[in-house]
Amino acid sequence: MAENPPVDTEQWLHVYEQMYKIRAFENATNELYLGAKMPGLAHLYSGEEAVAVGVCEALNRDDYITSTHRGHGHCLAKGAAVDRMFAELLGKEAGYCRGKGGSMHIADQETGNLGANAIVGGSAGIATGAALSIKMRKSGQVAVCFFGDGALGQGLFYEVANMAALWKLPVIYVVEHNLYGEYTHHTETAAGDVLTRAAGFGLHAVEVDGQDVKAVMAATAELVARARRGDGPSVLLCHTYRFHGHHVGDINRAYYRSPEEEAEWKAERDPLSLLADWLTENNVEQQVIDQLEATVTGDVQAAVDFALNAPYPSPDEVTSHVFA
Amino acid sequence: MSSPNPTISHSVAAPGVRQLTFGQAINEAIAEEMRRDPLIFVVGEDVAEAGTPFKVLLGLVDEFGPERIIDSPISEAGIAGIGVGAAMTGMRPIVDIMFGDFTTLVMDQMVNQAAKIHYMSGGKLKVPMVLRTTMGASRRSAAQHSQSLHAWLSHVPGLKVAIPATPYDAKGLMKAAIRDENPVVIYEDKLSYPIKGPVPEEDYIIPLGVAEVKRTGEDITLVATSSMVYVALSAAEKLAEIGISAEVVDPRTTAPLDAETLIASAKKTSRVIVIDEGYQEYGVTGEMASVIADGAFYWLDAPVKRMGAMHVPIPFSPALEDRTIPTAEQVVEMAKMLCGRN
Ligand SMILES: Cc1ncc(C[n+]2csc(CCOP(=O)(O)OP(=O)(O)O)c2C)c(N)n1
Ligand SMILES: [Mg+2]
Numbered sequence: 001m002a003e004n005p006p007v008d009t010e011q012w013l014h015v016y017e018q019m020y021k022i023r024a025f026e027n028a029t030n031e032l033y034l035g036a037k038m039p040g041l042a043h044l045y046s047g048e049e050a051v052a053v054g055v056c057e058a059l060n061r062d063d064y065i066t067s068t069h070r071g072h073g074h075c076l077a078k079g080a081a082v083d084r085m086f087a088e089l090l091g092k093e094a095g096y097c098r099g100k101g102g103s104m105h106i107a108d109q110e111t112g113n114l115g116a117n118a119i120v121g122g123s124a125g126i127a128t129g130a131a132l133s134i135k136m137r138k139s140g141q142v143a144v145c146f147f148g149d150g151a152l153g154q155g156l157f158y159e160v161a162n163m164a165a166l167w168k169l170p171v172i173y174v175v176e177h178n179l180y181g182e183y184t185h186h187t188e189t190a191a192g193d194v195l196t197r198a199a200g201f202g203l204h205a206v207e208v209d210g211q212d213v214k215a216v217m218a219a220t221a222e223l224v225a226r227a228r229r230g231d232g233p234s235v236l237l238c239h240t241y242r243f244h245g246h247h248v249g250d251i252n253r254a255y256y257r258s259p260e261e262e263a264e265w266k267a268e269r270d271p272l273s274l275l276a277d278w279l280t281e282n283n284v285e286q287q288v289i290d291q292l293e294a295t296v297t298g299d300v301q302a303a304v305d306f307a308l309n310a311p312y313p314s315p316d317e318v319t320s321h322v323f324a
Numbered sequence: 325m326s327s328p329n330p331t332i333s334h335s336v337a338a339p340g341v342r343q344l345t346f347g348q349a350i351n352e353a354i355a356e357e358m359r360r361d362p363l364i365f366v367v368g369e370d371v372a373e374a375g376t377p378f379k380v381l382l383g384l385v386d387e388f389g390p391e392r393i394i395d396s397p398i399s400e401a402g403i404a405g406i407g408v409g410a411a412m413t414g415m416r417p418i419v420d421i422m423f424g425d426f427t428t429l430v431m432d433q434m435v436n437q438a439a440k441i442h443y444m445s446g447g448k449l450k451v452p453m454v455l456r457t458t459m460g461a462s463r464r465s466a467a468q469h470s471q472s473l474h475a476w477l478s479h480v481p482g483l484k485v486a487i488p489a490t491p492y493d494a495k496g497l498m499k500a501a502i503r504d505e506n507p508v509v510i511y512e513d514k515l516s517y518p519i520k521g522p523v524p525e526e527d528y529i530i531p532l533g534v535a536e537v538k539r540t541g542e543d544i545t546l547v548a549t550s551s552m553v554y555v556a557l558s559a560a561e562k563l564a565e566i567g568i569s570a571e572v573v574d575p576r577t578t579a580p581l582d583a584e585t586l587i588a589s590a591k592k593t594s595r596v597i598v599i600d601e602g603y604q605e606y607g608v609t610g611e612m613a614s615v616i617a618d619g620a621f622y623w624l625d626a627p628v629k630r631m632g633a634m635h636v637p638i639p640f641s642p643a644l645e646d647r648t649i650p651t652a653e654q655v656v657e658m659a660k661m662l663c664g665r666n
Binding site: 064066088095096097098099101105107108109114115117119122123124125126127128129130131132133134137143155156159160161166190210221320321322323 | 344391396397399401402403404405406407408409410411412413414415417433434436437441442443444445447448449450451452484493501505506633
């Protein structure tokens with residue numbers, strides 16, 4: 001693995017800001033749910049921020065990502081605006097998809113986000129197809145496919161990973177291994193191990209501590225460089241943990257995940273605390289961090305207010321956008 | 325009952341126009357479009373040197389190279405998904421699925437991805453891809469290589485589905501599909517590949533959603549799709565001999581459906597049989613019959629009848645298989661019954 005990219009504390013503060021934005025966004029989303037102000041459910045990304053931010057910081061704006069049902073973090077890390085995100089979560093016209101997509105389908109082509117997907121593993125084809133398109137158009141972009149450990153049970157991934165390897169496509173499959181798929185531990189659902197599976201397809205595979213944003217970013221930068229050089233696809237296995245339930249309504253969860261385990265991850269392995277500690281050790285004043293957090297919190301609150309007050313789409317829009 | 329005076333439209337027979345087979349028409353449509361637009365490519369199993377098991381794409385790899393005529397692994401869901409992603413990011417893929425029976429394997433990519441991406445993104449993303457596959461029984465290929473599953477994808481908003489019957493329609497619909505900004509599925513009848521018909525050399529498209537009256541008549545309308553157009557035309561010939569004038573209407577696409585033309589014909593003749601090679605139960609014929617019954621109710625002299633594949637897995641033995649698909653004789657009998665002639 002290469003050295004961490006040479007960056008100054010300013011840049012790491014920006015990374016911290018991105019992660020904190022996701023955390024604050026998800027906290028506000030949870031509040032909207034608990035206050036019965038949000039239709040439906042949402043799958044919160046809290047605890048996994050270092051994965052989305054570490055990966056997306058190593059990408060250019062025009063590089064592609066595909067996202068998952070647990071996708072708010074990916075969208076924000078790739079550059080989505082909080083106000084239009086909340087508007088989408090509330091089904092408002094100002095949302096990224098005019099309220100037609102909701103939490104699980106946010107797409108934003110301006111930031112290269114080809115969309116979140118509520119079919120587990122469903123976007124593996126899209127990301128790989130985007131990579132084929134990149135290669136055919138010789139555009140030099142890369143495509144990143146985020147998916148959870150649960151998606152390792154889906155056959156589509158193995159079909160397209162095989163083609164990506166055969167055709168040396170510039171795609172990076174990022175496995176967000178948070179130990180659970182819904183309410184089931186991965187040891188009940190996945191045989192063998194991920195890196196060996198990847199190796200079986202001739203995919204370059206790397207494992208990283210998904211709570212350490214610097215490590216995720218460094219690993220991604222290397223995989224991105226490989227892909228841009230034409231050296232083909234790779235798998236980035238990120239070990240991480242979701243701090244909330246499977247979705248906002250998954251509150252009593254001791255039957256599948258012990259409170260002790262959750263407490264330990266939050267206390268010892270919170271990606272935000274880990275980076276904040278590193279920043280203060282590197283002479284960033286706590287007050288600077290506090291100030292940044294206050295600003296982001298204010299922005300998020302303003303975005304929530306914007307979304308709550310924004311109008312719904314006209315009911316006539318139900319029939320628009322069926323066909324292009 | 326009026327005297328039979330059928331006129332057969334240009335797409336079935338026109339004097340002095342070059343003749344191509346259905347397969348050649350498909351090939352020519354794809355080749356011409358690929359010459360016009362470098363973003364178009366074909367991906368599928370055995371599409372390159374083999375030109376598909378039906379030889380329809382023969383020669384394309386010589387002209388366009390293996391970068392644009394891409395042989396894939398045997399991964400139907402995978403290539404459908406790759407087509408979706410490539411289409412979303414600026415390419416115009418044609419995904420080749422060897423047998424229509426394998427529609428089952430591409431369902432998630434077509435139904436949950438391709439069909440919905442434009443809508444779910446509030447109109448921002450689009451998926452201009454073509455999925456071409458086959459349909460049709462009577463090749464002694466048994467239950468997993470003989471189905472006509474076009475009803476499945478016709479059921480899904482966001483997808484267009486074309487089922488050409490003639491070489492002329494095959495070329496024009498294929499070109500329309502390739503130029504469309506939406507996912508379009510083309511079901512080609514396997515037995516139609518060697519059928520010859522007039523195909524003009526000049527560039528033309530047939531808009532998706534426009535039916536064609538393949539033969540005009542006064543007494544009964546035979547709405548027929550794909551291979552069943554030939555069954556209907558042959559039935560119409562036989563009916564003419566006994567003084568029943570049958571009109572044959574080919575919807576050409578199941579989605580969008582040209583309800584207007586179907587209803588207009590039904591109003592004119594007052595009797596309708598809808599004939600399609602897919603399974604009759606919960607199928608294309610049911611939808612069309614309902615649309616016609618709704619739109620032409622006061623003009624109808626008889627209930628709208630449906631004829632589709634028998635509700636059994638398509639059997640292998642010729643003695644059995646031939647019983648499963650509507651025949652001209654059966655259509656004639658049904659038409660006579662509706663016209664009060666037996
Ligand atoms: C094909 C499919 N099967 C089942 C589901 C229901 N489902 C939604 S999320 C989920 C668990 C996914 O686990 P994982 O991929 O590990 O992602 P995580 O939720 O842990 O981020 C399941 C089973 C689905 N959406 N799609
Ligand atoms: Mg998981």
